Amino acid sequence: MSRQSEPSSIFSKRLRQARQDAGLSQKDLGILAGLDPFVASTRINRYEQDVHAPDQATAKRLAKALGVPLAYLYADNERLARMIRAFSALDATEQDRLLQAIEHA
Amino acid sequence: MSRQSEPSSIFSKRLRQARQDAGLSQKDLGILAGLDPFVASTRINRYEQDVHAPDQATAKRLAKALGVPLAYLYADNERLARMIRAFSALDATEQDRLLQAIEHA
DNA sequence: AAACTAAGAAAGTCTTAGCGG
DNA sequence: CCGCTAAGACTTTCTTAGTTT
Numbered sequence: 345m346s347r348q349s350e351p352s353s354i355f356s357k358r359l360r361q362a363r364q365d366a367g368l369s370q371k372d373l374g375i376l377a378g379l380d381p382f383v384a385s386t387r388i389n390r391y392e393q394d395v396h397a398p399d400q401a402t403a404k405r406l407a408k409a410l411g412v413p414l415a416y417l418y419a420d421n422e423r424l425a426r427m428i429r430a431f432s433a434l435d436a437t438e439q440d441r442l443l444q445a446i447e448h449a
Numbered sequence: 450m451s452r453q454s455e456p457s458s459i460f461s462k463r464l465r466q467a468r469q470d471a472g473l474s475q476k477d478l479g480i481l482a483g484l485d486p487f488v489a490s491t492r493i494n495r496y497e498q499d500v501h502a503p504d505q506a507t508a509k510r511l512a513k514a515l516g517v518p519l520a521y522l523y524a525d526n527e528r529l530a531r532m533i534r535a536f537s538a539l540d541a542t543e544q545d546r547l548l549q550a551i552e553h554a
Numbered sequence: 555a556a557a558c559t560a561a562g563a564a565a566g567t568c569t570t571a572g573c574g575g
Numbered sequence: 576c577c578g579c580t581a582a583g584a585c586t587t588t589c590t591t592a593g594t595t596t
Binding site (some may be wrong): 353354355397399400403404413414415416417418419420423424426427428430431432434436438439440442443446447449 | 458459460502504505508509518519520521522523524525528529531532533535536537539541543544545547548551552554
Binding site (some may be wrong): 369370371385386389390392393395399 | 558
């Protein structure tokens with residue numbers, strides 16, 4: 345991961361965006377996700393800067409702490425990102441109804 | 450990553466599922482994704498068994514080779530997985546129409 | 555307080571060289 | 576051909592200890 349002058353990864357950008365939307369500091373997000381308070385700030389910072397990438401278990405805990413589906417953190421275009429968040433806010437019945445509609449379009 | 454008797458990660462399961470749906474061998478998928486042919490089979494195998502996890506750049510190339518959005522490989526429930534695939538098959542106009550409908554539900 | 559960084563310690567992945575179905 | 580695996584080489588992340596805004 346992480347070459348010098350590359351654009352930030354999708355994950356990095358979505359993570360920062362979602363954290364700021366949630367009004368959390370880097371440290372607070374890390375703690376919420378179950379990281380040791382002494383390392384929380386450093387680790388979240390490195391993820392957002394795309395210097396390091398978390399393993400899948402950590403990514404899952406971050407998504408949970410942020411109240412977004414894990415898949416949202418990997419959505420590589422804005423429409424898909426919006427769709428994932430909106431869809432996850434629906435209840436099961438509405439999700440099923442929507443799937444029927446889309447899959448038979 | 451990877452403890453002995455844990456269930457496979459979301460990524461592992463979706464990767465295998467998508468590869469089999471595409472009718473590819475582990476080796477062929479790896480080659481399609483740009484891996485060195487000499488290591489392709491081993492690496493895809495390790496990803497599917499959740500022994501190792503690829504970096505984000507590799508995950509992105511795998512998704513592309515499989516014809517699914519990167520986010521699909523991280524969808525942690527079946528409804529969301531189906532939604533991501535169906536949505537990504539729509540053209541931009543239809544995606545926008547759908548977003549309007551969902552976000553104002 | 556919040557965001558950020560360097561560097562050694564620690565933990566991970568990758569390549570090579572295979573086995574068995 | 577296909578799926579799978581061990582182990583040393585190699586590469587990455589993590590913790591500590593800070594600086595900067």
